[in-house]
Amino acid sequence: MAQPRIYVLSRPSFENSELQRFLQDRELAWVESSGASEGEHLVEVCGRICYMSFSDDTSKMRYPNDVYIENLVKKGHESVLEHANWTFILDGISRAFTHQLVRHRIGFSFSQLSQQYHDESKANVVPPEGLQSEVKELWEASTSETIKAYRRIVELTDANKAIDLETKRRLRSEARSLLPNAVETVIAVTANARSIRHFLNLRGSLIGDIEMRQVSVAIYHMVTGDARALFSDFEIVDHSDGYPLVSHRRES
Incomplete structure (x- = not known):
């Protein structure tokens, strides 16, 4: 059986030079975490804007990027995650699947193949x-x-x-x-990290909808490859039916 195919057109980007220009104008400084991705830097910076909590004083207690983002998620401050966006094409999927997908309207944008104009x-x-x-x-x-x-x-x-x-x-x-x-269709999707988290939480572990799980797994691999810290409380779990699912690890 053919698997749904995903093609990533754009990923979160981060212009560090522009941040440095802003910090210089404000007479501020910031020590970025080594190893963090562009999307992870973007979310942290947008979060720090809320409190102007920039500092280059390493003697002061500060969260590294992954801990900072984990803390945002734990406290429910996920609006900052909306700044990280992906645009991707889903191909080899059914209209039945996209009828479900397009119900996710907040934080999602869609452009789908038209059956009226396409033979x-x-x-x-x-x-x-x-x-x-x-x-x-x-x-x-x-x-x-x-x-x-x-x-x-x-x-x-x-x-x-x-x-x-x-x-x-x-x-x-x-x-x-x-x-x-x-009938097979193709759809272009733009979505932010917060909305993708909601999608994975709601759809990624639906036992009775294997196509939905397959797409969820593909999206999980896409976003975690670019910004693992934003989805650190999700994981791929094997299921007894032979098809993996995306599981959300909730705090006890």
């Missing part, structure tokens, strides 16, 4: 994991027939050269209404 005659379908015997045969036969019907309507529409653009649009809409939720 879906050669579209693939994404079978649910675990289809067995008679159910699999029925599923494959049903999806095949609906896509055949879609193709026929598109053929009839394209063959009629006399129809105007709006009529063609209406007929294409009639055709797409036949397409099953299993």
Whole structure:
């Protein structure tokens, strides 16, 4: 079974030169934690802006970056995490999945392939994991027939050269209404770290939704590769069904 594919278009960035210019104008200084990523520096700096808690006095007690961010999360001060954003493409996923994904509106932006304008005659379908015997045969036969019907309507529409653009649009809409939720789609997503945390917490360990878990695992690897400290209370856990999930370690 093909896995959902993720392509990262942009990651959190941090312009240290601009921060230094700000600190100089304010007659402040800051000792950054070694080993922290750009996204992690960004979150810490935005957090320190709230209290102007910048200092280069190493004799004073100060949190290193990972501890500083961990403390923000523990205290529920996650608004600072909204400054770290990713833009990525999800491909090889079903419309059924994106119907769930786009319910996450706060902190998310979406641009999805249009079935009205894009010819879906050669579209693939994404079978649910675990289809067995008679159910699999029925599923494959049903999806095949609906896509055949879609193709026929598109053929009839394209063959009629006399129809105007709006009529063609209406007929294409009639055709797409036949397409099953299993049709493969592609969607561009922009999301901030706080919203991604909420998504992973809510969706990453849904036992009955394997496709959702697969995408959650892909997103987890994307964000932790760039800013591990922002997601240090999440982990990948193997499940007995053979598909991993994203688990949130809550404080006891």
